[in-house]
Amino acid sequence: MPTYAIGDLQGCQPSLRELLEHIGFDPDRDRLWLVGDLVSRGPESLETLRFVRDLGEAAVCVLGNHDLHLLAIHAGVRETRDRSLKAILKAPDGDALIDWLRRRPLLHHDPRLDATLVHAGVHPAWTLEEAQARAAELQEILAGPRWTDFLHRMYSNLPDRWDPGLRGWDRLRFICNSFTRMRYLHPDGRLNLADNGAPGTQPEGDLPWFDFPRRAMAGRRIVFGHWSTLGLVQRPDLLALDTGCVWGGRLTAARLEPHGAEIHQVQCPAYRKPW
Numbered sequence: 001m002p003t004y005a006i007g008d009l010q011g012c013q014p015s016l017r018e019l020l021e022h023i024g025f026d027p028d029r030d031r032l033w034l035v036g037d038l039v040s041r042g043p044e045s046l047e048t049l050r051f052v053r054d055l056g057e058a059a060v061c062v063l064g065n066h067d068l069h070l071l072a073i074h075a076g077v078r079e080t081r082d083r084s085l086k087a088i089l090k091a092p093d094g095d096a097l098i099d100w101l102r103r104r105p106l107l108h109h110d111p112r113l114d115a116t117l118v119h120a121g122v123h124p125a126w127t128l129e130e131a132q133a134r135a136a137e138l139q140e141i142l143a144g145p146r147w148t149d150f151l152h153r154m155y156s157n158l159p160d161r162w163d164p165g166l167r168g169w170d171r172l173r174f175i176c177n178s179f180t181r182m183r184y185l186h187p188d189g190r191l192n193l194a195d196n197g198a199p200g201t202q203p204e205g206d207l208p209w210f211d212f213p214r215r216a217m218a219g220r221r222i223v224f225g226h227w228s229t230l231g232l233v234q235r236p237d238l239l240a241l242d243t244g245c246v247w248g249g250r251l252t253a254a255r256l257e258p259h260g261a262e263i264h265q266v267q268c269p270a271y272r273k274p275w
């Protein structure tokens, strides 16, 4: 059963179709892993959501920050001028799509492939088992009746330091920011959620989360997106797949093998300019 991990779609449904044709994707035989951020910025957020939802068991999708932002807009916590997001809210099946989206996981792990799928990263302090437990805490809230309570408290960069003693909304917000927004950490271990440039542009001493010393999941493969300025990174323990599709870069699929991955890409039209 071939498994293809695919980078951030951001509403670029035409590019997804082209990529699936290119790899000869067969939903009866193959599996897709999507790193999240299905929506926003690109032209066809609604169509992308419908397409991925309709893949059913053939696709696993983790939540990204843009997906959570859409949930917050739907809940009335935020407003948007993004036409492709507004189209979801107005669609006859909009509520059903939102209900599907909020039940997506924040982390997916496959022991056979020894691969873990997340949107942005796994906090350096967390082992796989701890990360699975932290993800489950937030997933339970988002999938349950109090899901909008969290969205009202989602928007903050604080707390920025992991402490197992964190409780309540602070704890859930930290978990959310780690899985869906993290790129760099300060040398003292606090999240730096401000900088989004390529490595080399960050404040002196800050490190990408995956290069942080004594990282608890070091040596185990993590598949993620979210970081278009990082681009494609392929290491035995790391697969970074946001290759800037919506910015006129490429959309990437990685066929996951027990050791290594085979990369396939299509060129994407520039729906957004990065300036």
Ligand SMILES: [Mn+2]
Pocket (backbone or CB within 6 Å): 037, 064, 065, 066, 119, 180, 225, 226, 227
């Ligand atoms: Mn993202």
